[in-house]
Amino acid sequence: MQQKTVNNKAWFLVLPVLLLVAFSAVIPLMTVVNYSVQDTFGNNVFFWAGLDWFREMLSDERMWDALQRQLFFSATILAIEVPLGIFVALNMPKSGFWSSFCLVLMSLPLLIPWNVVGTIWQIFGRVDIGLLGHTLDALGIDYNYTQNPVAAWATIIVMDVWHWTSLVALLAFAGLKSIPDAYYQAAKIDQASRWKVFRYIELPKMSGVLMIAILLRFMDSFMIYTEPFVVTGGGPGNATTLLSIDLVKMALGQFDLGPAAAFSIMYFLVILLISWVFYTVMTNLDKKGV
Amino acid sequence: MTDATADHAAPAERTTPRARTRRRGGGSVVVMTLYLLFLMLPIYWLINMSFKTNAEILGSFTLVPMNPTLANYATILTDPAWYMGYVNSLIYVVMNTVISLTVALPAAYAFSRYSFMGDKHLFFWLLTNRMAPPAVFALPFFQLYSSIGLFDTHIAVALAHCLFNVPLAVWILEGFMRGVPKEIDETAYIDGYSFPRFFIRIFMPLIASGIGVAAFFCFMFSWVELLLSRTLTTVNAKPIAATMTRTVGAAGVDWGVLAAAGVLTIIPGALVIWFVRNYIAKGFALGRV
Numbered sequence: 001m002q003q004k005t006v007n008n009k010a011w012f013l014v015l016p017v018l019l020l021v022a023f024s025a026v027i028p029l030m031t032v033v034n035y036s037v038q039d040t041f042g043n044n045v046f047f048w049a050g051l052d053w054f055r056e057m058l059s060d061e062r063m064w065d066a067l068q069r070q071l072f073f074s075a076t077i078l079a080i081e082v083p084l085g086i087f088v089a090l091n092m093p094k095s096g097f098w099s100s101f102c103l104v105l106m107s108l109p110l111l112i113p114w115n116v117v118g119t120i121w122q123i124f125g126r127v128d129i130g131l132l133g134h135t136l137d138a139l140g141i142d143y144n145y146t147q148n149p150v151a152a153w154a155t156i157i158v159m160d161v162w163h164w165t166s167l168v169a170l171l172a173f174a175g176l177k178s179i180p181d182a183y184y185q186a187a188k189i190d191q192a193s194r195w196k197v198f199r200y201i202e203l204p205k206m207s208g209v210l211m212i213a214i215l216l217r218f219m220d221s222f223m224i225y226t227e228p229f230v231v232t233g234g235g236p237g238n239a240t241t242l243l244s245i246d247l248v249k250m251a252l253g254q255f256d257l258g259p260a261a262a263f264s265i266m267y268f269l270v271i272l273l274i275s276w277v278f279y280t281v282m283t284n285l286d287k288k289g290v
Numbered sequence: 291m292t293d294a295t296a297d298h299a300a301p302a303e304r305t306t307p308r309a310r311t312r313r314r315g316g317g318s319v320v321v322m323t324l325y326l327l328f329l330m331l332p333i334y335w336l337i338n339m340s341f342k343t344n345a346e347i348l349g350s351f352t353l354v355p356m357n358p359t360l361a362n363y364a365t366i367l368t369d370p371a372w373y374m375g376y377v378n379s380l381i382y383v384v385m386n387t388v389i390s391l392t393v394a395l396p397a398a399y400a401f402s403r404y405s406f407m408g409d410k411h412l413f414f415w416l417l418t419n420r421m422a423p424p425a426v427f428a429l430p431f432f433q434l435y436s437s438i439g440l441f442d443t444h445i446a447v448a449l450a451h452c453l454f455n456v457p458l459a460v461w462i463l464e465g466f467m468r469g470v471p472k473e474i475d476e477t478a479y480i481d482g483y484s485f486p487r488f489f490i491r492i493f494m495p496l497i498a499s500g501i502g503v504a505a506f507f508c509f510m511f512s513w514v515e516l517l518l519s520r521t522l523t524t525v526n527a528k529p530i531a532a533t534m535t536r537t538v539g540a541a542g543v544d545w546g547v548l549a550a551a552g553v554l555t556i557i558p559g560a561l562v563i564w565f566v567r568n569y570i571a572k573g574f575a576l577g578r579v
Contacts (some may be wrong), residue, residue, distance in 0.1 A: 005403065013400035016393040017393045017394060020389070020449075020452055021457070025452045026425050031430040031434065032430055091318045103568075104567050108556075110570075113513060114514050115516045116534075116556065121332060122334065132331075134351055162329065166329070167574055173571065210577045212578060225425055260429065275417055285578060
C-alpha cells in the first residue's frame with residue numbers, strides 16, 4: 001500500500017460529494033428523526049411525543065414478527081447461496097472463451113431490474129401458465145404461492161438464490177484466480193487430496209473475498225423489498241412480510257408516520273452496525289494488500 | 291451385469307488423467323451446465339411467453355410459441371404510455387450516472403492519494419448510505435422533493451439515486467485509483483501540469499477502465515431500482531418498472547405484454563455485460579477484490 005500525503009486541502013475535492021450526499025441522506029434522515037419523536041392529529045400540527053413511538057414499536061408484536069421473518073429469510077439464503085456459490089466457483093472454467101461465457105451468463109440475473117425478477121418468478125411459478133408451477137402441479141405437488149405460506153416462502157427463497165448466488169460465485173472466483181499456480185504444484189508434490197487443497201489452500205485464500213460476499217448478501221437481503229413484494233405482496237396473510245415491506249406498508253400505505261419513523265431508525269441502526277463490520281473487514285483486507 | 295461393469299471400468303480408468311487435467315484447467319462441465327440451466331430457465335420462459343398471444347398462454351401449455359407473434363412488442367413500441375416509460379428510465383439513469391461520476395472522481399482521488407482530517411469517518415459514512423434501505427428513505431424523499439417542487443421530475447429520481455450510487459462510484463473509483471503509482475502524479479506536477487489539467491489529460495485516461503466500470507454500475511443500480519423511482523413519480527417521469535403494472539386491467543393480466551416489457555428491460559444490461567465481464571466481481575464488491 002502506498003503512503004498517503006497528509007493534506008487537508010483534499011477536503012475541497014470531497015466537498016461536492018459531501019454536499020450532494022448530505023442533501024439526499026442527512027435531510028431525509030433528519031425528517032425521520034423528527035417524526036419519530038412527534039405526534040400529529042393532522043393539519044400539520046405536531047407535538048412532542050418523546051420516545052413513545054419507540055416504546056410502542058418495541059412492544060409491538062408486528063415489528064418483532066417481521067424481524068423474525070427477516071432474519072429467517074437472510075439466514076436461509078446465506079446458508080444456500082454461500083456454499084452453492086463456492087461450489088460453482090470451483091467448477092468454473094479458469095480461462096479462455098468458456099470462462100467469459102460463464103461469467104456473462106451468470107451475471108445476467110444480477111442486471112435484471114428487481115421488479116422484473118419478481119415478475120419472472122411470478123410467471124414462472126404460476127400453476128396455470130408457469131413452467132415451474134405447471135411441472136410441480138403435474139407431479140402432484142400441491143404448490144400455490146398465493147395461498148400456501150410454505151410454497152410462498154420456497155418461491156421467494158429460490159428466487160433469491162437464482163438472483164444472487166452468482167454474486168457469491170463471482171467473488172469466490174475472483175479470489176480463486178488470485179491463487180498462484182505454485183501453491184497447487186506444491187500440493188500436488190505433497191499428494192494432497194482434493195479436499196485438503198480446498199481446505200488449506202483455496203478456502204483461506206478466498207476468506208477475505210467470501211467475507212465481503214457474505215456481508216453484502218446479508219445487508220442486501222436485509223433490505224430486500226421489490227422482488228418478494230411483486231411475487232407475494234407480503235402474503236399469504238403476513239407470511240412473507242419482511243422488514244422493508246412492513247415499513248413501506250406502514251409509512252406510505254397507512255401514513256403512520258410516528259411508528260414508521262421509529263421503526264426506520266431502529267432498522268437503520270442495525271444496518272449501521274453491519275456496515276461497520278463490513279468496513280472493518282474491508283480496511284483490514286486493504287492493509288493485507290489483497 | 292458384472293460383465294458390463296468390468297467392461298466399463300477399463301475405459302473409465304483410461305479417461306481419468308484427462309478428467310484430472312480438465313479439473314485443473316477448468317471445472318466440471320456438468321455442474322456448470324446444470325447451474326446455467328437453472329439460471330436460464332426462468333428467463334427462457336419469459337422470452338417464450340413474450341412471443342405468444344394471450345390465448346395461447348392461457349389456453350395451452352407449450353414449450354415454444356406455436357404461432358410466434360410480435361404483437362406484444364408492437365403494443366409496447368407504438369404506445370407512448372409504454373415506451374415513454376423506457377425513455378423516462380433512461381433519462382434519469384443517464385442523469386444519475388453523469389452526476390455520480392462528476393462528483394465521485396475528485397473525491398475518489400482525494401481518498402486514494404491524501405489523508406486528511408476525518409477521511410476515514412467520511413469514507414465510512416459514504417458506505418452507510420450505500421447500505422441504507424430505500425424503504426427508510428421513501429417517505430422523507432417524497433416529502434422533500436414535493437416541498438421543493440421537484441416531485442415527478444427526472445432530476446428528482448436522479449438525485450435520489452445518488453444516495454447509493456455516489457458512494458458506490460467513490461468506492462469503485464478509489465479501488466482503481468490506488469493501483470496507479472503516485473510517482474505519475476508527482477512527475478506531472480514537476481513538469482508543470484496544473485491539477486485540473488493533470489487530472490483530465492493524464493490521470494483520467496489511466497483509469498479509463500475504472501471509470502467505465504463505475505459508470506456501468508451506476509447505470510445498473512439506478513436501472514434496477516424501483517421503490518424510490520416509483521415513489522417519486524406519477525406521470526411525467528414514470529419509470530418503465532412502474533409502467534409495467536399497467537398490464538393488470540379489468541380483464542385480468544395481459545401476460546404477453548408484461549413478458550415483452552420484462553424482456554425489453556433485460557436488454558440494456560445484456561448488451562454491455564460482455565465489456566465489463568472481468569470487472570463484475572470488483573464492481574459488486576465496491577471496488578475491492
